[in-house]
Amino acid sequence: MASRKSEKLIHIARRLFETEGFHTTGIDRILAEAGVAKMTLYNNFGSKDGLIVAVLNRSSKDMIDRLKKIVAEASTDPCEQILGVFDALAMWFSDPEFCGCMFQAAVAEFPDPQSKPAQAARAHQGAVADMFAELCTNAELPDPQALGQMLAMIASGAMCTARQTQTREPADHARQIAEILLERACSTNFTPPHAASSAKSV
Amino acid sequence: MASRKSEKLIHIARRLFETEGFHTTGIDRILAEAGVAKMTLYNNFGSKDGLIVAVLNRSSKDMIDRLKKIVAEASTDPCEQILGVFDALAMWFSDPEFCGCMFQAAVAEFPDPQSKPAQAARAHQGAVADMFAELCTNAELPDPQALGQMLAMIASGAMCTARQTQTREPADHARQIAEILLERACSTNFTPPHAASSAKSV
DNA sequence: GATACAATAGACCGATCGTTCTGTTTATTC
């Protein structure tokens, strides 16, 4: 279990699914590039859909882990950390190999909301929103849950627009919007996070 | 040309592509539901890809025309009109038959940026941004071009998140963000459109 | 060295896909 072969399959399949789509990428293509026999795939994942789900789950975990790490290394200030996510997006979009968010593609290719890939995409969107919400909580911002969802939505819009327009601009726009949003949230009704010594209201 | 049969094909194909995807929807299925012969499709559109492009172009035109109409009927105030777009999104998401934005799906299913469907999607995103920019110009907001792109990006994020989460919340969040953005844009460095008589800065 | 098990290559299957071809029917125009 978790053999070297199935790891290789996940790794190769992820790259192919990302760059060429789920339906258009045939099983034979994955097997050839991974140098793995067909039966190994079916013994480990049961079906192509099984492999797809495995790839999605792995990708979600990897992406969020990596984001948290980048963000933690970027700054100790919670608000700066939130903006760091959008800086990471900008770097991602600048990569010539950038080809959009896998999970948005998964939802598009598997329209049935009950399908496993759609569920995985839904879970991923939730995980991203939760990550943002956690950072908002750290920043002592009001209503971190809603704010987290908004930030995740802005990030989604940036990813999808970057894919459509083939530019990195959306990341910068998204960062600006996030800045404005955080500024507003800070000044509304809670203690400003940057002036930590001030008295709490009421 | 523009015969009743090819209109029927576009109409039926649009619905099927929307609800079940481009690749998973077979030609035979479209023909059966449209009650059209196979050769009629190939005589009118040349290929399945030709039909897909025709559907995308038609959808883009329809969607933007309809949006402009809704917005014009909603209010005469340019800022209110901008927010009206997000109200329209909210209504769209509430429709139980809502299944996401066709153009996002097209980009996902046709990863090659040079492909015709990808180009159509890029053109559509540009058209939406232009529409927002025009409204921003009417509202005498600063840098309407960039603002238009931001608003289009927020709308994209809402559509994509609504699809993933199967909720209408994203539309409300998007509207809130748009409000904040407009508020900021009004008060920054230009003459506030609502208090037209105030002195210009500097 | 024998046993057990995983992984191999590759033929094979049924189904489906987009597309082409054939021959017939319908509608339009003179």
Add this chain to the structure above:
DNA sequence: GAATAAACAGAACGATCGGTCTATTGTATC
């Protein structure tokens, strides 16, 4: 009513797909 062209139904094509089956090879453990 004849002529032209469009739309029709449906068989057939080659290709590809996901998945199964078989028989062989390598590699551990006892």
